[in-house]
Amino acid sequence: MSTVETPREVRAQAKYVRMSPRKARLVAEHIRGRSVPEARAVLAFTAREAAGEIDKVLQSAVSNAEANHGIPEDRLYISHAYVDGGPVMKRWRARARGRVARIRKRTCHITVRLTERPEPVVAQAPQPAEAAEEAPKPKRKPAAKKTTAANKTPAKKKASAK
Numbered sequence: 001m002s003t004v005e006t007p008r009e010v011r012a013q014a015k016y017v018r019m020s021p022r023k024a025r026l027v028a029e030h031i032r033g034r035s036v037p038e039a040r041a042v043l044a045f046t047a048r049e050a051a052g053e054i055d056k057v058l059q060s061a062v063s064n065a066e067a068n069h070g071i072p073e074d075r076l077y078i079s080h081a082y083v084d085g086g087p088v089m090k091r092w093r094a095r096a097r098g099r100v101a102r103i104r105k106r107t108c109h110i111t112v113r114l115t116e117r118p119e120p121v122v123a124q125a126p127q128p129a130e131a132a133e134e135a136p137k138p139k140r141k142p143a144a145k146k147t148t149a150a151n152k153t154p155a156k157k158k159a160s161a162k
Contacts, residue, residue, distance in 0.1 A: 008115070010115075012061035017110055018105070023049075037074060039078055071116050088104050089107070090105075091103040
C-alpha cells in the first residue's frame with residue numbers, strides 16, 4: 001500500500017461583504033491558481049473595490065496557514081477563490097406619480113482556499129555509460145527528391161499567334 005501525502009489546505013472567508021457578488025467574482029477570477037506573492041501583486045494593481053476586500057481575505061488565509069500549520073507564504077498557492085451571494089437588503093425609492101422603485105443592496109461571501117505546493121522531488125538521473133557517449137551516431141540518408149509527371153516531361157512553349 002502506498003502512502004500519498006495530501007497537500008494541506010487552509011481557508012478564510014469574509015461574510016456579508018457589502019458588495020455585489022458579480023463585481024467581486026471578476027476580481028476573484030484573476031487570482032485563482034496563482035501563487036500568493038503573485039496574487040498579491042495582481043490585487044495591488046487591480047483598480048476595483050473588490051480587490052481590497054479579496055486582499056484582506058487572502059491575508060487572513062496566509063496568516064491562518066502560518067499560525068496554525070507553519071506553512072510559509074511562498075509555498076502556498078490559491079487553489080480556490082470564489083464569491084457566493086449573500087442576503088439582499090431591499091430598499092425603496094420614490095418615483096414619479098406615486099410609484100416606487102426597488103433598490104437591491106447586495107452582499108456577498110468571499111472564500112479563499114490556499115493549498116501547499118508539494119516539495120519538488122529531486123530524482124537522480126542514471127549516469128550514462130561512457131561507451132554509449134563515444135559511439136558515433138548513425139547518419140541519416142537525405143530524402144530522395146519526389147518526381148512527378150510534370151517534372152519528367154519538358155514544358156512545351158506556346159507559339160504566339162499573330
